[in-house]
Structure formats: C-alpha cells, structure tokens
Amino acid sequence: MKAAVLKNWLDLELTDIPMPVPNENEALIKVKLAGVCGSDITVYRGKHMTATVPTVLCHEILGTIETLPEGYAGPFKLGQRVLMNPIISCGECSACKRGLTHVCENLKLLGMHVDGGFAEYTKVGVDKLVALDEDIPDDVAILGEPFAVGQHIMVRSQIQPGDTVFISGGATVGLYIAIFAKAYGAGRVIISEINEVRRQFVESMGIETINPAETDAMELMKEVTGGGGFDVVYDTSGAEIPVLQMPDLCRCGGKMLSLGLSGDAYKFIIGKVSFKEITLIGNRLYSQEDFEQGVRFLEDNWKTMGLDRMVTDRLGLSDINTAIDMMLTGKNVCKIIIDVNK
Numbered sequence: 001m002k003a004a005v006l007k008n009w010l011d012l013e014l015t016d017i018p019m020p021v022p023n024e025n026e027a028l029i030k031v032k033l034a035g036v037c038g039s040d041i042t043v044y045r046g047k048h049m050t051a052t053v054p055t056v057l058c059h060e061i062l063g064t065i066e067t068l069p070e071g072y073a074g075p076f077k078l079g080q081r082v083l084m085n086p087i088i089s090c091g092e093c094s095a096c097k098r099g100l101t102h103v104c105e106n107l108k109l110l111g112m113h114v115d116g117g118f119a120e121y122t123k124v125g126v127d128k129l130v131a132l133d134e135d136i137p138d139d140v141a142i143l144g145e146p147f148a149v150g151q152h153i154m155v156r157s158q159i160q161p162g163d164t165v166f167i168s169g170g171a172t173v174g175l176y177i178a179i180f181a182k183a184y185g186a187g188r189v190i191i192s193e194i195n196e197v198r199r200q201f202v203e204s205m206g207i208e209t210i211n212p213a214e215t216d217a218m219e220l221m222k223e224v225t226g227g228g229g230f231d232v233v234y235d236t237s238g239a240e241i242p243v244l245q246m247p248d249l250c251r252c253g254g255k256m257l258s259l260g261l262s263g264d265a266y267k268f269i270i271g272k273v274s275f276k277e278i279t280l281i282g283n284r285l286y287s288q289e290d291f292e293q294g295v296r297f298l299e300d301n302w303k304t305m306g307l308d309r310m311v312t313d314r315l316g317l318s319d320i321n322t323a324i325d326m327m328l329t330g331k332n333v334c335k336i337i338i339d340v341n342k
Contacts, residue, residue, distance in 0.1 A: 001016065001017065001018075001019050001119060001120040001121055002014060002015075002016060002119065002120055002317060002340075003015065003016075003017045003056045003115070003118060003119035003120070004056060004057060004058075004118035004119070004317065004320040005017060005054050005055070005056055006043065006044060006053050006054060006055055006056070006057050007053060007054045008053050008054070009044070009045060009046030009053065010044065010045065010046070012044060012057065012320065012321055012324060014317065014318060014320060014321075017056070017115075017119070019121055020115065020121055020122060020123040021123075022067060022069070022123040023123075024069055024070070025069060025125055025126060025127070026069065026123045026124060026125055026126065027065050027066075027067060027068050027069070027076070027123065027124060027125075027126050027129060028065075028066040028067040028121060028122075028123050029061065029063040029064070029065060029066060029082070029084065029121065029122050029123065029124060030063050030064050030065075030066045030120070030121055031061055031062070031063040031117050031119060031120060031121060031122055031340045032062050032063050032064065032081075032138060032339070032340065032341070033061075033062045033063075033138055033139070033142045033337050033338065033339060033340070034058045034060060034061055034062075034116075034117035034118050034142075034337065034338045034340060035058070035060030035061075035142050035143070035145065035146065035335060035336070035337050035338075036058070036060075036323050036324070036327060036332075036335075036336040036337070036338065037058075037059065037060055037146070037172075038171060038172070038173060038236075038327065039059075039112075040057050040058060040059075040111065040324075040327070041324065041327045041328060042238075042260075042262055043057060043111075043112055044057070044324060047262045047263060047264065048112065048262070048263070049262075049263040050107075050112070050113070051112040051113065052112070052113050055111065055112065055113065055114065055115055055116070056111065056115035056116050056117070056118055056119050056122075057111045057112075057116055057117075057118050058110070058111040058116040058117035058118040058119075058338070059086035059109055059110045059111040059112065059116050059117065059145065060086075060117065060142060060145040060146065061083065061084050061086065061110070061116065061117035061122060061124075061145075062081070062082070062083055062138060062141055062142045062144075063081075063082065063084075063117075063122070064079055064080065064081050064082070065077065065078055065079060065080050065082060065129070066078070066121065068126065069126060072126065074126065075131070076126065076129055076131070080131065081132050081138075081141075082129045082130060082131060082132065083129075083130045083132060083141065083142075083144040083145060083291075083295060084110075084124040084128050084129055084130065085124075085128040085129075085130065085145075085148075085286075085288055085291045086109050086110035086111060086116065086124070086128070086145070087101065087102055087104075087107065087108075087109060087128070087285055087286075088107070088108040088109065088110070088113075088114065088125070089101035089102070089104035089106075089107060090104050090105070090106040090107075091104075092106075093105035093106055101287070101288075102152075102284065102285040102286055102287050102290075103284055103285070109285075110122065110124065117340075118317065118320055118338060118340070119317075119340065120317075120340055120341075127288075128288070130144065130291060130292055130295055132144075132295070132299070133299045136298070136299050136302065137308065139308065139311045139314070139337065140298065140302045140307060140308045140311070141295075141298070142311070142335075142337050143298055143302075143307065143310060143311070143335065144291075144294060144295040144298055145291070145294075146172055146173070146176055146335070147176060147294035147295065147297055147298045148286045148290050148291040148292075148293075148294035148295065149173065149176060149285070149286060149294070150173075150176035150177060150179065150180040150294060150297075151180065151286065151290045151291075151293050151294035151297060152283065152285065152286035152287065152290040152294075153176075153177055153180065153234075153257065153259070153283055154180045154181070154184055155290060156257065156281050156283050157232055157234075157255055157257055157281060158255075159180075159181050159184040159185070159186050159232060160185070160231070161184075161185035161186075161187075162185065162186070162187040163181070163185075163186045163187060163231040163232055164186070164187055164188050164224055164225055164230045164231050164232075165177075165178075165181045165186045165188070165189045165190070165230060165231065165232050165233075165234070166190050166192070166217070166220075166221070166230040166232075166233045166234070166249055167189070167190065167191045167192065167233075167234045167235075167236065168191075168192045168212075168217075168233075168234065168235040168236060168237050168239075168242035168245075168246075169191070169192070169193065169235065169236035169237035169242070170191040170192070170193025170195070170198050170199055170202045170207075170209060171193075171198065171236065171332075171334070172310070172334055172335050173236040173259060174191050174193070174202075174234070174236040175191070175202055175205065175207065175310070175334065177234055177236070178191055178202070178205075178207045179205070179207075179305065179307075180297075181232075182206075182207075183297075183301070186232075188208070188224060189207060189208065190208045190209065190210060190220070190224070191207055191208070191209045191210075192209070192210050192211075192212045192215075192217060192242070193209055193210075193211070193212075194211060194212055194213055195330050196211070197333055198330070198333055198334070199211060201312070201333045201334055204309075205305075205306065205309070205310075212242075217242075217245060217249060218245075218248060218249070221249050225251065228251045228252075229249060229250050229251030229252065229254055229276075230249055230250055230251060230254065231251060231254050231255070232250075232254060232255045232256070232257070233246045233249045233250045233254065233255070233256040233257075234256070234257050234258075234259060235256075235257070235258045235259065235260065236259045236260070237260070238258075238259075238260025238262045238264070240264075240266050243258055243260070243266055243268070244266060244267075244268060244269075246258065247269075247272035247273050247276060247278055248272065250276065250278050251276070252276045252277060252278070253276070253277050253278070253279075254276070254278055254279070255278065255279045255281055256273075256278055256279070256280055256281070257280075257281045257282075257283050258282075259283055309334075310334045310335050311334070311335045311336075311337050312332065312333040312334040312335060312336070313326065313332055313333070313335075313336040313337070314336075314337050314338075314339060315336065315337075315338055315339070315342075316338070316339055316340075316342030317338055317339070317340045317341075317342065318342075319338075320338060323336045323338060
C-alpha cells in the first residue's frame with residue numbers, strides 16, 4: 001500500500017509498504033482523510049522528545065472499518081465510518097493504574113512511535129474507535145481529534161465564566177482553544193498571531209486578534225485587565241518570546257499553559273511563577289472521555305459555529321511534502337487535510 005514514511009528527520013517519502021496486520025484486539029481501518037498537525041511538523045524536524053523513525057506520520061485519522069477481531073460482538077460494524085484515539089497505553093505503569101492512560105509512562109502514539117494515518121490503511125485497538133453521526137461531513141468530522149485536544153485543555157485549565165484569556169498563536173490549536181473558551185463562557189478571548197492571512201481567518205471565526213509586531217502584549221494586558229493580568233494565558237507557538245512572556249501576562253493566582261511539545265530549552269525565570277502564585281499546567285493529549293466529548297461538541301456545533309470553514313486546504317497523499325512545506329512556511333491558513341485516495 002502507499003504510505004508517507006518519515007525515514008529520518010526531514011526525510012519524508014511516499015513509498016510502498018506492507019499492509020498492517022491487526023492483532024487480536026485491533027481493527028483494520030481503510031483511511032479516508034488524515035489531518036496534518038503542528039506536532040507532525042515537530043516530529044518531522046526531529047524536535048519531538050520521544051518520536052521515533054522510521055514511521056508513517058499522522059494521528060488525525062478518519063476512515064472506515066475494514067476488519068474487526070474474530071468473534072467481536074461490540075457496537076462497531078464493518079464499513080462503519082469512525083475516528084480513532086491514536087493513544088496506545090501499556091495499562092501497567094503507575095500512570096495507567098491511576099487512570100492517566102494518556103500520559104502512560106510507556107505511551108506510544110500513532111504517527112509518532114508506530115505507523116499512523118498518512119497511508120491507505122492503518123490499524124488501531126477497537127476500544128479506541130469513536131463512532132460518528134451520519135450527518136456530519138467527512139471534512140468536518142476529521143477535526144474530531146483536534147477538538148478532543150481542545151476539550152482536554154478546557155478540563156485542564158478550568159475556564160470560568162467571565163475569564164480573560166490570552167492565546168499566543170492563531171494556527172489550529174490556538175483557534176480550537178478560543179472556540180472552546182468562548183463556549184465555556186470566557187469574557188474576552190484574544191489571539192496573538194503575526195501571520196496576516198491567518199489572523200484575518202481567525203477574525204472571520206469571530207475571535208479577537210492582535211498582530212504582535214504592531215501591538216505590545218503587555219500594553220494590551222494593561223488595557224484589558226487594568227494591569228492585573230489575564231486570568232488564563234496559553235502559548236501554542238512554542239516560540240521563545242511568547243513562552244517567556246507568559247508569567248508577565250498572567251495575573252496573580254492565574255493559570256498558564258504551554259502547549260508546545262518541542263524539546264527546545266529556554267532560560268525561563270521560574271521565580272515569576274512563584275512570586276505570583278501562578279498555576280503552571282502541563283498538557284499533552286486527552287482521555288478517551290475527552291476524545292468522545294470533543295467529537296460530540298463538534299457534531300453539536302459545527303453548523304451554528306461555521307466550523308466547516310476550518311478545513312482550508314485539501315491535498316492528495318502524493319502532495320504530502322507540499323502539505324509539510326505549507327506548515328513549515330506558515331502558508332496554511334487553518335487545517336490541511338490529506339485525502340489518501342486522491
């Protein structure tokens with residue numbers, strides 16, 4: 001079958017590989033659409049802290065069930081359209097025993113440690129499948145995994161009604177956070193994004209933005225909060241300046257979340273967090289419950305919120321390196337999806 005294999009860092013090749021062979025608890029999935037994520041780029045550049053090569057990239061996968069385990073008597077059927085939670089947990093480590101399977105000490109992820117979705121077929125545990133309503137289009141349903149990320153971020157950050165929220169980075173993750181924060185009742189939500197086209201798109205989704213090259217974030221904070229600081233500050237960019245600025249923008253007793261997965265090291269002044277008693281929250285993936293709730297949020301709101309506009313680029317599997325280049329150079333407006341049959 002055709003697949004995009006990351007043979008080494010910065011070396012992604014479309015090639016033929018053997019079909020995956022499911023084990024006794026797995027389903028074989030015929031992939032329809034695969035989403036391109038910023039973390040794919042982190043892996044591609046060799047900056048992810050745990051990813052391995054060679055591997056087939058992609059953990060945002062929509063497809064149909066080709067095979068089910070022998071004797072399977074559960075709710076899923078052959079030919080059914082599904083999304084999949086790409087997390088593979090050991091079930092035995094201390095994190096798993098505490099119910100934290102999404103931060104398993106031996107965690108593996110489709111597209112980072114085992115072959116993922118930039119391929120004609122993939123395999124996944126039956127317990128990780130998520131059913132979809134019939135009336136949600138493929139081009140919207142493929143957003144389910146990113147919306148699971150957004151749901152988990154809300155669980156972690158506990159947005160309260162009226163909260164002021166500042167988000168560095170207006171690509172897909174920043175936009176998901178803003179959408180969820182507003183849905184959870186945040187008072188004022190502002191995204192800082194330097195890319196003009198992307199900023200205009202975010203504004204078209206009803207989210208307030210600033211251009212950090214023109215508007216100083218600290219001055220904005222003083223204007224919005226009277227100098228007290230934002231209730232919740234997120235960084236989705238992973239870039240040094242916005243990461244280091246987070247505690248300056250956050251109020252005393254506020255919360256800050258850095259969502260980058262890069263292993264890059266910065267000279268962070270931890271005393272700023274201590275002196276203001278800021279809650280610094282880590283965030284990685286999501287629970288199965290978060291995944292299902294994120295998909296349900298998408299199904300319930302995609303029409304009224306115009307979420308179908310978030311897929312801005314659709315390419316074929318043969319154009320995978322074009323998609324990667326678009327992400328690297330910031331040419332993508334929002335979500336790029338790969339039609340593996342195109």
